[in-house]
Amino acid sequence: RKEVEQDPGPFNVPEGATVAFNCTYSNSASQSFFWYRQDCRKEPKLLMSVYSSGNEDGRFTAQLNRASQYISLLIRDSKLSDSATYLCVVNPYNQGGKLIFGQGTELSVKP
């Protein structure tokens, strides 16, 4: 089983749609979780951290379910500029600061 696994995508959605991405992780002792965004041929950049209580930043909502080892990202009212690859990232406990990336889910928002 992969350490971090995401929906394969791609997701093709119209502007204004709501889209949800899922991510599962295998190490139950993982302690920190993030969503990153990567544009084509660019470096990944932090979109948001994922907290146990869930968190929201504008149109973006992240949820963590430790019991199911599952993380989600919800994007409401999609914009053309949201088109990118979304990466789920997990920091396993007591592994020297390792950060494990999922394979990414590609989102394409169309007019």
Next chain:
Amino acid sequence: ETGVTQTPRHLVMGMTNKKSLKCEQHLGHNAMYWYKQSAKKPLELMFVYSLEERVENNSVPSRFSPECPNSSHLFLHLHTLQPEDSALYLCASRRLGDNTEAFFGQGTRLTVV
């Protein structure tokens, strides 16, 4: 600009060459990472340095040799590479602790000919 600088941005090298990639951060971070990203593939963790000690060597071939002389600098020494090593090499740094994000450099796009 994330505060993590990688040089060079682009590199073309022959299979018999020796070259080095450089990464620098002055963010006060104490962990640094090398990742490889091949076309249409996920990021692969290569090396992790935590408090200047290598804590991860993810079954990377010995033709890749990392060096972390201090907490602000990280190198990846390359020798006798293969064409399949052509990829985007990304450096990241982070302050160790819960919920602390990693900042990435812009990467070095490497082509081995």
